Structure formats: structure tokens, C-alpha cells
Amino acid sequence: MSIQVATQKKVSAQVTLSLLTQLSTLVGQAFAAHDLDPAFGKVVISQRRELGQFQCNGALAAAKQAGKNPRDIATVIVGELEKTGLFAELSLAGPGFINIRLQDDFLIGHLNELSADPGFGCQHGHQAQKIIVDYGGPNVAKAMHVGHLRATIIGESLRRLRVFLGDTVISDVHFGDWGLPMGLLIKEIELGQPDLVYFDVEYTGPYPDDGPVTVEELQILYPAASARSKEDPVFAESARAATFDLQNGRAGYRALWQHMRDISVGETKTDFDLLGAHFTDWKGEADTNDHMPLMLARLKEEGYSEISEGAVVVHVAEGTDKKKMPPLILQKSDGAVMYGTTDLATIEMRAHESDPDCILYVVDARQSLHFEQVFRAARKCNSIKPECQLEHIGFGTVNGKDGKPLKTRDGGVVRLRALIEDAIAEARKVITEAGISDRFAADELEDIATKVGISAIKYADLSNQRMSNYIFDLERFTKFEGRTGPYQMYAAVRIKSMLRKAADQGLTSGPLVATHDAERNLMLAIAALPEAVIAATEKNAPNILCEHVYALTQEFNAFYHDCHVLGEKDESIRASRLKLCEITLRQIELVLEILGIDVPERM
RNA sequence: GGCCCCGUAGCUCAGCUGGAUAGAGCAAUUGACUUCUAAUCAAUAGGUCGCACGUUCGAGUCGUGCCGGGGUCACCA
Numbered sequence: 001m002s003i004q005v006a007t008q009k010k011v012s013a014q015v016t017l018s019l020l021t022q023l024s025t026l027v028g029q030a031f032a033a034h035d036l037d038p039a040f041g042k043v044v045i046s047q048r049r050e051l052g053q054f055q056c057n058g059a060l061a062a063a064k065q066a067g068k069n070p071r072d073i074a075t076v077i078v079g080e081l082e083k084t085g086l087f088a089e090l091s092l093a094g095p096g097f098i099n100i101r102l103q104d105d106f107l108i109g110h111l112n113e114l115s116a117d118p119g120f121g122c123q124h125g126h127q128a129q130k131i132i133v134d135y136g137g138p139n140v141a142k143a144m145h146v147g148h149l150r151a152t153i154i155g156e157s158l159r160r161l162r163v164f165l166g167d168t169v170i171s172d173v174h175f176g177d178w179g180l181p182m183g184l185l186i187k188e189i190e191l192g193q194p195d196l197v198y199f200d201v202e203y204t205g206p207y208p209d210d211g212p213v214t215v216e217e218l219q220i221l222y223p224a225a226s227a228r229s230k231e232d233p234v235f236a237e238s239a240r241a242a243t244f245d246l247q248n249g250r251a252g253y254r255a256l257w258q259h260m261r262d263i264s265v266g267e268t269k270t271d272f273d274l275l276g277a278h279f280t281d282w283k284g285e286a287d288t289n290d291h292m293p294l295m296l297a298r299l300k301e302e303g304y305s306e307i308s309e310g311a312v313v314v315h316v317a318e319g320t321d322k323k324k325m326p327p328l329i330l331q332k333s334d335g336a337v338m339y340g341t342t343d344l345a346t347i348e349m350r351a352h353e354s355d356p357d358c359i360l361y362v363v364d365a366r367q368s369l370h371f372e373q374v375f376r377a378a379r380k381c382n383s384i385k386p387e388c389q390l391e392h393i394g395f396g397t398v399n400g401k402d403g404k405p406l407k408t409r410d411g412g413v414v415r416l417r418a419l420i421e422d423a424i425a426e427a428r429k430v431i432t433e434a435g436i437s438d439r440f441a442a443d444e445l446e447d448i449a450t451k452v453g454i455s456a457i458k459y460a461d462l463s464n465q466r467m468s469n470y471i472f473d474l475e476r477f478t479k480f481e482g483r484t485g486p487y488q489m490y491a492a493v494r495i496k497s498m499l500r501k502a503a504d505q506g507l508t509s510g511p512l513v514a515t516h517d518a519e520r521n522l523m524l525a526i527a528a529l530p531e532a533v534i535a536a537t538e539k540n541a542p543n544i545l546c547e548h549v550y551a552l553t554q555e556f557n558a559f560y561h562d563c564h565v566l567g568e569k570d571e572s573i574r575a576s577r578l579k580l581c582e583i584t585l586r587q588i589e590l591v592l593e594i595l596g597i598d599v600p601e602r603m
Numbered sequence: 604g605g606c607c608c609c610g611u612a613g614c615u616c617a618g619c620u621g622g623a624u625a626g627a628g629c630a631a632u633u634g635a636c637u638u639c640u641a642a643u644c645a646a647u648a649g650g651u652c653g654c655a656c657g658u659u660c661g662a663g664u665c666g667u668g669c670c671g672g673g674g675u676c677a678c679c680a
Contacts, residue, residue, distance in 0.1 A: 048623070057622055064660075094623045095660080139680075179680060285680095311678050323606040324676060332678040339680055366674055368607065373677090396608080397673085404673095434642065452642095464616070467608060469673075471615070480642035482628040483616080490642055498639050535619060547617065550627085561635095561644045581639095603642075 017114050017121020018530040020044065020054075023100070027056050030080035036062045036073070043100065045528065052089065052099030053524055059096040070096030104514040111512060111523050115583045120526075120590070122533040123166050130168045132350055133159045135362035136277060138268040139176035140260050141185050141222040144416040146406050146472075147364065148271075150395045153461045153596065155362035156277040157542040158393065160594045165537065170354060173272075174346070175284030177261050179339055181222065183243030185260060186253055187235060188225035189213060198252035205251060211259030215267045218260060244336045247289065261286070271416050275454065276596050288345035292337060295345050295383075296330060304381045305330055316376035328373040343374045344383060351384040358389040360540065365394030365467060393540050396469035398461075406472050419472075424453035426478045427486075431603075434480075440602070448600050452478065452486050455597045459485030462595055463546035483550055485597055488588065491553035492599045494560060495585040501566060502578055509582055510575025518555075518562040522580060525555040526587055542595060549591040556584050 020043055028041025040058030047055065059077060063070035074096040081090055081098075089101035114121050135155020138144050144152075155171070162169045189212065190199050196212055197203045213221065229236040246253040265282060272279070296312070299305040305314050310333030317325040330341045350356060361371060371392035378384055400406045406414050428449040431437050437445055456477040463483060464470040480486045502508075514520050532548035535541070565581060568574035589599055 042620095044619085047626095051623090055623090060622070060660085070660090097623065137680095176680065181680075309678080313677070321606095325606095326677045329678055334678080336678090338678070340677095365608070367680085369675060370680090394608085430642085436640090436642080439640095465609095468616085469609080473615080476615070476629070479629080484628085486642070487628095490640085494640060494643085501639060531619085539619090543617080544619080547627095554627090557643060558645090560639080564639065566639045602640090 017117060017124050019110055019114075019524075019527040020531055022110070023054060024056075026084065026086070027058070027077065027081065027098075027100075030077045031058060031062065033080055034073075034076055036066065045524075046099065048099075049521075051093060052091065052101050053520075054100040054102075056098040056100065057096075059098060063096065074098050104520070107520065107523055107527075108512045108514060110527060111583070114527060115586075119164065120529045120587060122164070122530050124530075126165045126167075128166045128168065129162075129357040130170075130354060131162050131358045131360065132170045132172060132354065132356045133162065133360045133362065134172050134174050135159075135360075136173040136268075136272065136279065137176060137363060138173065138264070138271075139181065140257075140264040141181065141218040142264075143219050144268055144271045146398050146414040146416065146419060148416055149398060149419065149457070150461055151362050151364070152272065152275050152277050153458050154393065154395055154466065154542060155360075156275065156596050157462055157545075157594065158360060158362065158540055159278070160596060161533070161537060161542070161545075164590075164594055165533070170281060170356070171279045172281040172283050173268075173279045175261070175265065175282065175286075176339075177257075177264075178247070178285035178289070178337075178342055180239065180243050180336075181226075182246055182257055182260075183239040183241070184225035184229055185218070185221060186242045186246065186256060187239045188221045188228065189256065192221075196256075198256040200252065201250075203252060205255070207252070207255035211256065211263065213260070213263075215263045218263065240334055240336065244334060247292075247336060257286075271420075274417075274420050275458075276598070283346075285339065285342035285346075288342045288349060291345050291349050292341065295348055296341075299330070299381055302381075304377075309333070314377045314381065316373050316380060318376075325376075326369075326373065328377045340370065340374055340377075343370075344377055344381070347374070347378045347390070348383045351388070355385070356388055358391070360391050360393050362393045362395070365396060368392055368394055391540070393466070395466045396464075399469050399471050401471060401473060403471065420454065420457070423457045423474055423478065424450050426474045427453035427456065430478050430480070444600075444602070448603050451598050451600045452489065452603065455485030455489055455592075457485075458595060458597055459483075459488065459546060462542040463550075465543050466541060483546075486603075488549055488553050488592060489597065489599050489603060491556050492585055492588045492592070493601070493603045495556070495581050495588075496599075496601055498565060498581060499578070499585070505566065507566065507578060508575065509579035510572060512579055513572060513576045515573055515576075516559075516563050518559040519577070519580060522552075522555045522559045522584060525552045526583060529587060529591070545591055545595060549588060549595070552584070552588060552591070556588075 023043040024041050027043055028038030031040045032038040040062040041056060042058055043054050043056045045054060046052045059074035060070045063073050071092065074092045078090045078092055078098055081087060086103055086106045087100055088103045091099045093099055133155055135151050136148065137151055138148060159169055159171045193212055197207060229239055242253060246257055299314065305312050308327060311329050312331040313327035313329050315327045328340045329338055331337055350359065375390045378390060398406050408414050431449060440448060460477040477484060478486065480490060529548060532544050536544040563577060565574060565577040568577060592599060
């Protein structure tokens with residue numbers, strides 16, 4: 001049987017929308033036809049585009065295994081592939097590389113199939129999961145700062161990616177609202193206003209609807225309390241006691257806590273809205289409070305926890321450990337619970353309420369040891385089903401130009417809001433300096449500046465490899481050249497503008513044809529999306545999507561330069577190019593949406 | 604000291620399960636706007652992939668050991 005018949009069948013039966021998968025299958029069958037492992041047929045995008053669009057290096061590995069000459073094997077494979085008639089060019093180079101160039105019909109046929117699918121074939125074959133993404137992590141009384149930037153941006157992007165793939169996604173902001181900082185705040189407020197009813201043990205309520213402090217005051221109180229606790233051991237001790245009392249239900253503290261939490265949530269929502277982050281759940285550490293005693297009792301009863309140095313701990317060290325693995329502390333010697341306890345309790349509650357297949361924690365890489373302890377404890381204590389994947393998605397720090405973690409000029413913490421506002425201001429400045437601000441009405445200009453500024457920050461963050469630290473340089477991020485958010489947006493805006501003009505002139509799109517290499521290259525870039533999505537998902541790496549969209553916009557800009565669309569005299573070519581523009585725009589916007597970047601109509 | 608992350612062009616960074624001559628972007632030099640947005644495109648120049656061994660036909664990629672930077676190592680989050 002000729003492989004052409006076999007592959008045609010196979011390809012259509014698989015309905016795969018990934019070009020590389022299709023090609024790998026085809027080439028794999030050529031290997032199989034000669035009693036070689038079809039896995040050798042793996043096709044990748046060519047590293048040397050002048051030699052071909054794709055390449056297969058499998059002949060080298062196959063030759064090694066079979067003890068034959070790689071060029072001989074490659075020659076045979078090429079001969080086999082030529083029978084299919086799907087390739088415009090097949091060549092053999094170097095020690096046994098096979099270079100491949102597709103027939104235009106094959107490429108266009110593939111692109112038709114791909115673009116007919118709203119998700120460009122990316123969801124195909126994805127097994128839907130129920131997944132919880134835990135990110136953001138703001139704290140009561142502390143304004144969100146630069147440390148929350150990456151957690152929010154990366155977490156939101158991973159959430160969007162999973163939603164796109166068809167997973168059921170729960171996103172939990174997981175407020176930091178239950179630890180020692182709460183005790184510190186309560187005591188600091190008491191210091192300033194000792195006569196409030198919240199501090200009267202005899203008083204049983206009701207408590208006032210409005211709390212005694214504003215959000216601005218709260219943000220001053222926390223650093224003050226934190227500093228005081230370092231200098232004053234008596235105060236520190238009283239804060240620890242207050243934390244314990246709060247956790248054990250002291251009514252006045254609870255009422256005060258509720259007030260602090262409410263105003264803090266309101267404040268952080270503004271930041272999250274600006275960054276386009278969406279949470280299905282606004283839970284926090286405190287939500288574990290009812291479950292906490294039950295969990296502690298079970299772990300004690302079932303022998304998972306024990307007393308060590310006055311604290312209740314779960315030992316999580318394993319015999320095979322090379323490194324030191326401290327136990328997870330459930331209760332300090334003063335009885336208060338810690339964030340490891342609430343994290344473990346949260347896992348149990350999530351298991352009970354949602355039964356997820358996977359939980360992703362998008363949290364600073366410096367907390368990797370903490371999460372390893374928590375995950376080990378969760379496994380050991382059967383807190384969640386063993387199949388549920390628990391993963392810490394760590395990330396590096398945001399640094400200043402000096403390479404050290406970003407600080408304000410006087411060494412303080414950089415507030416998230418300030419960072420965002422600076423970016424928008426920088427975008428506004430660049431637009432003004434480019435002398436194009438008069439093209440837009442005031443409100444549109446503001447909308448553009450906001451989108452450009454936010455996209456600059458987001459793209460810069462997401463395009464870096466997650467684990468690396470990166471240098472925050474607004475001037476560079478807001479440039480409209482190179483690998484920046486604005487550059488990606490600009491390509492999309494150019495297409496939008498062109499499509500508006502086409503509509504005005506009554507021009508319509510039509511079937512794809514390929515007449516120029518710039519068109520073929522753009523098609524190939526579009527066809528590469530499924531691989532990018534799969535890799536980004538597997539590695540939880542948005543930077544792979546950034547790379548993809550950059551390659552795409554670059555190919556588009558080259559196409560835009562080489563191939564006129566509206567002015568093209570040949571009607572079928574013009575219609576085809578319009579079609580290609582439509583598909584390109586749809587994909588750019590799709591990927592940018594996954595990254596959390598909004599595209600304006602004009603810029 | 605143990606463990607984790609990082610080290611690639613002057614600067615900021617990619618490099619997928621090992622494959623051909625290591626790639627982008629800034630910055631530098633040079634071309635292209637009577638033409639769909641030049642916020643663009645094209646070209647030139649720029650490298651001992653921290654160092655040294657090892658595995659392999661083949662190493663930026665895998666292994667081991669060093670060097671340099673950052674982080675972390677039970678009652679903070």
C-alpha cells in the first residue's frame with residue numbers, strides 16, 4: 001500500500017489541526033514503511049528558512065539505532081515522501097537532514113481548516129480539567145505593591161489560557177487576612193483609640209457599621225505596627241496574643257477585622273480591574289477558620305501531627321532527601337496557626353468543595369520551600385486525592401536598573417498603582433512626542449494611553465522567562481519598536497484600520513491563494529499556534545505565547561510591507577490577502593487576549 | 604555550610620524532548636514614506652554560550668566539579 005493513501009486516511013481521521021503533527025505523522029509513516037520507528041519522523045520548523053520551511057532530523061537518530069549511514073536512510077525517506085505529491089521541495093543536506101517545503105495547496109488547505117476553527121485547533125485533543133488558579137495574594141491593610149505585579153499578571157494569563165483550552169477554572173485571589181499582621185493592626189489601632197468598643201471584652205455588640213479607620217489610615221498603621229513590634233517586645237507579644245484571640249473568635253476583634261478586610265478588598269479591586277484580573281473567588285486565609293479545628297483534630301487523631309519544641313507540626317522530611325526539610329508548623333507554641341496551616345486547610349476545603357484535578361499557585365519563587373512543605377503535608381495527610389496535581393508556579397523578582405529589587409527613590413516599597421500610573425503617563429508622553437495625539441479626542445487618547453501603558457508592563461513581564469528576574473525599565477517597555485506590547489498592538493491596529501477601509505470601499509475577502517513568500521511565511525506563522533499553546537500550557541510559560549505573537553506580528557509587518565492589499569489590482573489576490581489579514585487579526589487578538597492585553601481600535 | 608534559581612552580543616533577553624553557520628530587540632552604521640498608519644520595513648556590524656572535564660557521530664542544551672550573582676534553610680507572610 002502506498003503511504004499516500006494511508007496518510008490521507010490517517011490525517012483526515014485524526015482531524016488534527018496542528019501542521020507539525022500532520023507532517024510528523026506523514027514522515028513517520030515513511031520511516032515505518034522501512035521498518036523504522038515512526039517517532040523518527042518528527043518534523044520541526046526549519047532553522048534555516050532558506051533551505052526549507054520544515055526539517056526532519058530523524059534520519060540521524062535512526063541511522064545510529066540501525067547502524068546504517070544516515071544519508072542513505074534520509075535518501076530512502078525522501079524517496080518515499082516524494083510519492084505523496086504534497087511537497088514542493090524535498091532535499092537532503094548535511095549529514096542527513098531532510099528539508100521540506102510544502103505545496104501551496106497543502107499549506108492553504110491546512111490554513112482553511114485551521115482558521116475555520118475559532119480556537120485555531122488549539123483545544124483539539126485537550127482533556128478538560130477542573131483547575132484552581134491561586135494568584136494575586138493581596139494582604140489586608142497593605143496597598144498592593146510591585147511584588148504583586150507578577151503574581152497578578154502571570155496568574156491571570158494562566159487562567160485565561162486554561163479557560164481558552166476549555167478547562168473549568170476557579171480563580172481565587174486568596175487574601176492574606178489571617179496571620180500576625182492582623183494582630184499587629186488590632187493592637188496598633190487600640191494604641192491610638194483605646195476607648196473603641198472593639199477592645200471592650202464586656203461589650204457584646206452590636207458594632208458600628210462604619211469602622212474606625214480609613215483605607216489610607218490603615219496603610220499607615222501597618223508599617224507603624226510592624227516597626228513597633230520590632231522595637232517593643234511587649235507590643236509584639238500583645239499582637240501575637242491578639243492574633244490568637246482573633247482566630248479564636250473574640251467578637252470585638254472579629255468586627256474590627258471584618259471592617260479592615262472590607263475596605264482592603266475594595267481597594268485591591270481597583271488595582272485588579274486596572275490589570276484586567278478576574279477572580280471567581282474572593283476567599284482568603286480566614287475562610288479556613290471553621291475547618292481549622294476539624295483538620296487539626298483529624299491530623300492529631302490519625303497520627304500525622306505531633307508536638308515538637310512546643311509547636312504542633314507535620315514532619316515532611318523523606319529518607320531520600322538531600323536537603324534539609326523542616327516540618328510544616330500547624331500551630332505555634334502560643335497556639336496560633338500560621339500560613340502553612342491555612343494553606344493546608346485551604347487544600348482540604350478545595351478538595352471537598354470543588355474536587356479539582358489541579359491547583360496552581362502563582363507565587364514568588366522564594367516561597368518554593370514553603371510550598372514543598374505544604375504539598376508534602378497534603379500528600380502525607382491525605383488532604384486531597386492523590387491524582388490532583390499541586391504545583392507552585394514560581395517567578396523571579398522585578399528589579400530596578402541597578403539589578404536589585406525595585407524600590408522608590410527613597411528606598412520604599414513601590415506601589416502597584418503608582419507603577420501602573422507611571423506606565424500610562426509614559427505612554428501618553430510617547431504618543432504626544434510622536435506628534436499624533438491630535439488625531440484623537442481626549443477620551444480616546446486616554447483609552448489608548450491606558451491600553452498602551454498596561455500592555456507595555458504586561459508584555460514585558462510575560463515575555464521574560466518566569467523564573468528569571470527582570471529589570472523594570474518603562475522607557476524601554478513603552479517603545480513602539482521591538483519586542484514590546486505596543487508593537488504587537490500596532491500590528492493589530494494596522495489590520496483593523498485596513499479592514500475598515502476595505503469595508504468602506506466595498507471590498508470583500510475571498511479564498512486564499514499564495515503568490516508571494518511573505519504570504520506563505522505569514523501562513524506558516526499562523527499555523528504554529530497550536531504548538532505554542534501546548535508548550536505554554538505544559539510549562540505554564542506565557543513567554544512562549546509572547547514569542548509566538550511576536551513572530552506572527554513580525555511576519556505580518558513584513559507582509560504588509562511587501563504585499564499591498566487594498567491597492568492590489570488582481571481581484572482574487574486582493575480578496576485572498578484580505579482574508580489573510582482577517583485571520584491574522586483574529587489570531588493576534590486571540591493570543592493577546594490570553595496574555596491579558598486589550599487592543600484599541602486605533603492608535 | 605546544605606538546597607533552589609540564574610550566568611548566552613556593549614545593554615535587555617529567546618533558544619522547544621541534544622542536530623547544520625547560536626537567534627531577536629535595543630544601542631551603532633546604512634537604505635526605504637506622492638503608495639493600505641514610517642509607532643513600520645530591509646541591510647551591515649557585533650559571540651571562547653561563566654570555566655573545566657565527561658557522555659555522544661554531534662553539547663548553549665545532558666552529567667560531574669568549580670567560579671560569579673540572587674534566594675532560601677521551623678514558630679513572619
